[in-house]
Amino acid sequence: MPSDEDSAPPARRRTPPVDPRLLRYARASRGFFVAIGVIGAAQTVTIVAFAWLLTRAVVGAIDGMPWSELTETLGGLAGIVGLRALLVWLRETVAARAAAHVEEQLRAHLVEAVGVLGPAWLETRNTAQLAVTAGRGLDALDAYFGRYLPQLVQTVIATPVVLLVMWWQDWISGLTVLLTLPLIPIFMVLIGLATRAVQERQWQTLQRLASRFADTVQGLSTLTVFGRQHRAAASIEKVTETYRIETMRVLRVSFLSGFALEFLASISVAIVAVSIGFRLLDGSLALGVGLFVLLLAPEAYLPLRQVGVQFHAAAEGVAATDDVFEVLDAARDEARIRPLDGRDTPLAEPPARRVLEARRPASGLSVRGMRVRRGDGMLPPVDLVALPGTVTLVEGPSGSGKSSILAALRGAALFDGAATYEGRDVRALAPSQWLAWAGQQAGLVAGTVASNVALGDPAPDSDRVRRALDLAGARLLDPARGLGVQGAGLSGGQAQRVAVARAFYRRLAGHAGVIALDEPSAALDAATEAALWVSVRTLAGDGAVVLLVSHRTTARTIADSVVRLESIEAIA
Incomplete structure (x- = not known):
């Protein structure tokens, strides 16, 4: 039966957004990263190809390019747009299937781990919180795999490639991006720490709410007999209100962080654009190079901005996998340290007990x-x-x-x-x-x-x-x-x-x-x-x-x- 007050949740140890234990416990994630990496590389190629073809079409139209050649360029541009859309669809499909397989594997491993740890361990855990983790918590991996991880892989591949292409075409613009680009990850880290803390409080409040509700329903008859049902209902209402506040706080931080990242990226692109504009005016930069680099500049910042945005959507899944991995690690340690004969070290020698039994040969x-x-x-x-x-x-x-x-x-x-x-x-x-x-x-x-x-x-x-x-x-x-x-x-x-x-x-x-x-x-x-x-x-x-x-x-x-x-x- 629940107590009148909830105890504070235990502090959660910090884990990286991409936990290496994911590869250990969910084999489906390995092929997912390979597939997403290939798709990310293809998307990077389409980004550069799109900027180059669009630049060629605009500059060619200004310079009087023959209609047949311009039509061919526009056709290639349309093909790149279609290919880019196809890659986006393919990425989402792969991510959705991977999320389903990983959720299935983690749930199976979680059930297996509970079996390894045994009823003695389970009796020390809050089963309602464990159910929330295995249910809604792992369901949150849809956003983690569908949005965050693909964008993270895309950032690792696309950002350096786009930066190198810009540096190759115009080293001044490349240097500008290189100097301003770190501002986004710095702010992402600061915002991410705040978001992670707020998201964890929301997740822990949800677990307390589930636990409180399950305990209250189970002990409702006893609470009614002793006239405590109204206080229990008030306690659930209090935790629900706390969950609402935490949820709104998460949304507020998400909106503010999105604004901050967009503002930084816009200012950085504006700096590149102003530099290109002045050099176009004095004739030190060709129009084709300037337009090509200017089209690539937003693409250099976009992956990092999207990683920050998608991190908020994935935070609940990250928090849930932390809980799952703690259980799986405990089961793994139990399997490693438990002696083969199953014996445990005695805590202390207890006093003797008188036992009356009929002595028989050892069997059964x-x-x-x-x-x-x-x-x-x-x-x-x-x-x-x-x-x-x-x-x-x-x-x-x-x-x-x-x-x-x-x-x-x-x-x-x-x-x-x-x-x-x-x-x-x-x-x-x-x-x-x-x-x-x-x-x-x-x-x-x-x-x-x-x-x-x-x-x-x-x-x-x-x-x-x-x-x-x-x-x-x-x-x-x-x-x-x-x-x-x-x-x-x-x-x-x-x-x-x-x-x-x-x-x-x-x-x-x-x-x-x-x-x-x-x-x-x-x-x-x-x-x-x-x-x-x-x-x-x-x-x-x-x-x-x-x-x-x-x-x-x-x-x-x-x-x-x-x-x-x-x-x-x-x-x-």
């Missing part, structure tokens, strides 16, 4: 000296062995770490010690390969009851869904029944039974050898609970390893072994 699920990390500390060690065909009950008072054991097994919490399934370290296995889990929170999603039960199955089986619901005590639920966000439309007991059915379905489908249930009967009446215990016992009898966490004394009636956890306070 084996946990030895598991010390689960909780915050900056560690829980006391746990040992247990759960064999196929048995039900292992973990019980103890609240806060003793029962749920933490299941969290560690499914990768949602770090731990020291050994935990193996069929001789393999569970940290080297994806939970979906061996574990069917139902937690205290149902974790349902929008869709049908059947889609929730068969979650993760590429080929759902309707008979198996029905069987899983029957075993979970949800026989009366229609598998085709539609559910809202987070399973809205079901009571707490019904939602819990659907979650248990989901775990049963994975076992029935042969996707999991271990069934882990965390307080599966907490919202059930005595009769339904008794039926559930029968189902659990049946699945164990079919060869499943069942790890059951429950505070209900009735769970002992189906348990083959019991692991008793003592309270942390009692041990301390």
